[in-house]
Amino acid sequence: MKNQLFKVSPDIKITLELLNYFGISSLEDNHSFTKTNLTDLKTVENVNNMIQELERYYIPCKSKIYLVGLNEKKCITILRQFIKMHNHTLISKERYIKGKKSLFYQVIPMQIDMITKERDSEKVVLNFD
Secondary structure, eight states, X not given: OOSXXXXXXXXXXXXXXXXXXXXXXXXXXXXXXXXXXHHHHTHHHHXXXXXXXXXXXXXXXXXXXXXXXXXXXXXXXXXXXXXXXTTEEEEEEEEXXXXXXXXXXXXXXHXXXXXXHTOOOOOOOOOOO
8 A cells, every 4th residue: 555545556657647637738837727717627527537547546435535535636636645645745725816806726846835835924913012
């Protein structure tokens, strides 16, 4: 057993195939996507078509959780889990487009994510007279 999710560590080929369904060509691609983009790209349908292939990687009890009743949110979770095995992570940023809030997702290397989390903020003291 490799970890708490996977019985076999996902190879780069399956991860890149998943990324393509999200409109991303490689782990180094810095394009972002939203849940609306996933609907346009038919990501849920494409991931549904490869469920049998994905089941080979997941521990049986986890495949019942993540691979049943797929929607955009579950597909994003699956992608996040697979790219994490290749030292990348998915960050999300909230933006408003035409008055509607959307979450933008982007693949970044884990080292960059760690650097942004480790920033020290300067302490500030406010005095009110």
